[in-house]
Amino acid sequence: MLFTNIFALAFATLVAAETAEVQHEARDNYAATLYSQPNFHGASRRVDRGRCYDLGRPLRGDVQSIRVDRGDDCFLYEGERCNGRRTRYANSERRVRDRRVRSVRCVRDRRH
Numbered sequence: 001m002l003f004t005n006i007f008a009l010a011f012a013t014l015v016a017a018e019t020a021e022v023q024h025e026a027r028d029n030y031a032a033t034l035y036s037q038p039n040f041h042g043a044s045r046r047v048d049r050g051r052c053y054d055l056g057r058p059l060r061g062d063v064q065s066i067r068v069d070r071g072d073d074c075f076l077y078e079g080e081r082c083n084g085r086r087t088r089y090a091n092s093e094r095r096v097r098d099r100r101v102r103s104v105r106c107v108r109d110r111r112h
Helices: 002-028
Strands: 030-037 041-048 052-054 065-068 072-077 086-089 103-108
Touching (some): 030 072, 030 103, 041 103, 065 072
Antiparallel strands (some): 030 041, 030 065, 052 103, 072 086
8 A cells, every 4th residue: 555655656756757847848838928918918929939920909000019039139120031230139038129020930049
């Protein structure tokens, strides 16, 4: 009986550890999160590294803050399909200066 309890506890610990590791891996590819309000509040959109995203409502034309993972650069574009004037963000910004964003692309900073 004692062996069964120890085995069950050990198995539960392994499952919990694996779940946490898998969740961490699932977030690793996210380079940034865009927000519809200042100070990282409001509607949000996670952005994977290496892809261009055309934004929909409520973020289209109204990105107000961005949280950028360390080691990544994100470019906010005024045009669709990552065209037009762009602004680079290498760090999180509580208040995005130019909110007229229509698309975004994040990349790994080559210095890291």
